[in-house]
Amino acid sequence: MNAHPPLFEVRDLRVAFGRNGVFAEAVRGISLHVDHGEVLGIVGESGSGKSVGMLAALGLQPEGARVSGSVRFKGRELVGLPRRALRELRGSRIAMIFQDPLSSLNPVMTVGDQIAEAVRLHNPDLSRRAALDRAKDLLALVAIPQPDRRLQQYPHEFSGGMRQRVMIAMAVANDPDLLIADEPTTALDVTVQAQIMEVLAELQARLKLGLVLITHDLGVLAGHADRVAVVYAGQVVEQAGVDDLFARPGHPYTRGLIASIPDMTAQSERLFSIDGTPPALGRLPAGCPFNPRCVAAQDICRREAPPLHRKGDHAAACHFAFSATESAA
Amino acid sequence: MTRYILRRLIAMPFLVLGIVTLAFLLTSVTKGDPLTAIVSDRQLNNPEVVAAAKAKWGLDRSLPERYAIYVGNLLTGDMGTSFITRRPVAQDVLYRLPATMELVIAAMAVGATIGISLGVLAAYFRNTVIDHVARLFALFGSSIPVFWLGLALLYVFSVQWGVLPGPGRLDARATPPPMVTGFMTIDTLLAGDFRLFLDAVWHLILPAFVLGWAVAGTISRLVRANMLEVLSREFILTARAKGAGEFRVVIRHALRNTMVPTLTVIGYSFAYLLTGAVLTETIFSWPGMGSYAVDAARGLDFPAIIGVTIVGGVVFLVTNLLTDIAYVVANPRVRLG
Numbered sequence A: 001m002n003a004h005p006p007l008f009e010v011r012d013l014r015v016a017f018g019r020n021g022v023f024a025e026a027v028r029g030i031s032l033h034v035d036h037g038e039v040l041g042i043v044g045e046s047g048s049g050k051s052v053g054m055l056a057a058l059g060l061q062p063e064g065a066r067v068s069g070s071v072r073f074k075g076r077e078l079v080g081l082p083r084r085a086l087r088e089l090r091g092s093r094i095a096m097i098f099q100d101p102l103s104s105l106n107p108v109m110t111v112g113d114q115i116a117e118a119v120r121l122h123n124p125d126l127s128r129r130a131a132l133d134r135a136k137d138l139l140a141l142v143a144i145p146q147p148d149r150r151l152q153q154y155p156h157e158f159s160g161g162m163r164q165r166v167m168i169a170m171a172v173a174n175d176p177d178l179l180i181a182d183e184p185t186t187a188l189d190v191t192v193q194a195q196i197m198e199v200l201a202e203l204q205a206r207l208k209l210g211l212v213l214i215t216h217d218l219g220v221l222a223g224h225a226d227r228v229a230v231v232y233a234g235q236v237v238e239q240a241g242v243d244d245l246f247a248r249p250g251h252p253y254t255r256g257l258i259a260s261i262p263d264m265t266a267q268s269e270r271l272f273s274i275d276g277t278p279p280a281l282g283r284l285p286a287g288c289p290f291n292p293r294c295v296a297a298q299d300i301c302r303r304e305a306p307p308l309h310r311k312g313d314h315a316a317a318c319h320f321a322f323s324a325t326e327s328a329a
Numbered sequence B: 001m002t003r004y005i006l007r008r009l010i011a012m013p014f015l016v017l018g019i020v021t022l023a024f025l026l027t028s029v030t031k032g033d034p035l036t037a038i039v040s041d042r043q044l045n046n047p048e049v050v051a052a053a054k055a056k057w058g059l060d061r062s063l064p065e066r067y068a069i070y071v072g073n074l075l076t077g078d079m080g081t082s083f084i085t086r087r088p089v090a091q092d093v094l095y096r097l098p099a100t101m102e103l104v105i106a107a108m109a110v111g112a113t114i115g116i117s118l119g120v121l122a123a124y125f126r127n128t129v130i131d132h133v134a135r136l137f138a139l140f141g142s143s144i145p146v147f148w149l150g151l152a153l154l155y156v157f158s159v160q161w162g163v164l165p166g167p168g169r170l171d172a173r174a175t176p177p178p179m180v181t182g183f184m185t186i187d188t189l190l191a192g193d194f195r196l197f198l199d200a201v202w203h204l205i206l207p208a209f210v211l212g213w214a215v216a217g218t219i220s221r222l223v224r225a226n227m228l229e230v231l232s233r234e235f236i237l238t239a240r241a242k243g244a245g246e247f248r249v250v251i252r253h254a255l256r257n258t259m260v261p262t263l264t265v266i267g268y269s270f271a272y273l274l275t276g277a278v279l280t281e282t283i284f285s286w287p288g289m290g291s292y293a294v295d296a297a298r299g300l301d302f303p304a305i306i307g308v309t310i311v312g313g314v315v316f317l318v319t320n321l322l323t324d325i326a327y328v329v330a331n332p333r334v335r336l337g
């Protein structure tokens, strides 16, 4: 370990849900880290534990969930931290935005009040007036026109893209060090997705944010992430620099995700998708969790879970992680 | 929004006229001779009284003419003379309506405060002891008859323990303040008598609780259900992710989002409270519209019965209008849409 701890470091994070007293893990030992000003992409199909994992890291897991492992922010352990101390970090040092900006905003509060609340929660001495002024500046920061007027409006008076801008403005209200964006463009029209990514990327660079960008669409990460963690069935199955990952994917699941990226140039072609569905909670197959869907599966895959193979900064959890790509190269 | 409220306001006079018409038809249909609905049996063989009544209400005219005269008399505030009190019904009502309103408003305040608090607690601590106790409280409120509850509580708190006063609006030995608003709590304050004010509040507690319990139960169940739904919504997660504490999350974010249905049910509970007031007033010797109505019904006091019908109907209309206005004001989507 070097002298500087990473901005955000998750180690062996596990989140289990109980049903009739039987607990099943939705997150099964995720480890990852984000440095200051770095963009980490987390990709995986829906239901793979991305949201639950990141929420649990901030102590926001659903009621009744069991969380274990270690989450460090600037070297400070967050798991088991008193609620009050966690609250002081949330929204000030670590911010989060969600998939659906309409349901993420309070329908009976003006947008201005909601942003001002985020400001005042961490600056209790600030007057309401000053907080609203700050809210106005924040709306301008995310390029919302006529911020003065917009401040007094309710979420339903905004378009989807504008609402997500509001969420972003609220998230960066206290100049955080880390922003976790959980599928920030998934619920939006294709046409505004690129705009929102642009706003995020620009703010990330300007504010030197550490950014965790969660998505189920690997294509989103191509121009935006520095590193990528691929999650399958609650585990990181591959982790690499973004160029390395696209050029030399080590895991068949990653190769499937790359093949599923919609190709803008070939319009008429049928979209590739990985056969089958991820295992349901608590119904993992024996051996490699991916084996029922894997085109490269061998006998050993049905018997033994693969360890994480490393090659420099590149890691992949497949029995044949680097041999296949190497022989092909 | 203003257009909606305006429309409702314009409709009001017509609705009131509807009630009046109904009341009028009541007078002309109840008995063969409408005279018997205006003059008491004892006075029927007094030719002077009968002649005066006939002239005043136009009894020997045609039905439409009589209707016009009836409405005209009403407009001057004349609802006839009570057989029992021998005073103009309008005067009786003016004296008794504030007493009922004070009781009903107090019951509504008790019901709303207890109901909302219990509903919020039951939702936040769902499936715990708190939730179960709240459920029992609501169940009792809706299943125990008001008269039984009133008598039982009077017996325990007033007779046995002596911690709360017996029936009435004030201590029997006290001199009531001059009537200004008819609200005992306000009039005692206007008279500058703070001790009398406390006495009035003291007397209000038990009947308001008896009357408000069922409403508290209904509200608590509604608030609980709505709170559970709202607490599972994503903006609650946003609030927590902002760093908001649990109290703020529950009150400012969740509860505020349940206010529209809650206000509506509080408003509409008014009708229930008005009917419930009849029994409560009888048990607590409360000189309001309810006990007036009971006396009127017992004595076949038609002018009083009709007066109570009209006033009760108008109060009902006005509260429903206020409820609808509150609904619009509390709901930004309706307000601005």
Ligand SMILES: Nc1ncnc2c1ncn2[C@@H]1O[C@H](COP(=O)(O)OP(=O)(O)O)[C@@H](O)[C@H]1O
Residues within 6 Å of the ligand: A017, A026, A044, A045, A046, A047, A048, A049, A050, A051, A052, A053, A062, A063, A280, A281
């Ligand atoms: N409150 C909950 N109770 C039980 N299981 C849950 C709950 N929330 C999420 N899960 C389970 O956790 C798994 C991961 O969910 P999630 O993190 O939302 O996936 P992703 O964000 O990757 O699409 C899913 O299988 C889901 O069924």
Ligand code: SF4
Residues within 6 Å of the ligand: A251, A252, A253, A288, A289, A290, A291, A292, A294, A295, A296, A297, A298, A301, A306, A317, A318, A319, A320
């Ligand atoms: S270990 Fe086997 S089943 Fe799992 S991904 Fe690799 S090849 Fe496929």
Ligand SMILES: [Mg+2]
Residues within 6 Å of the ligand: A047, A050, A051, A052, A182, A183
């Ligand atoms: Mg998700």
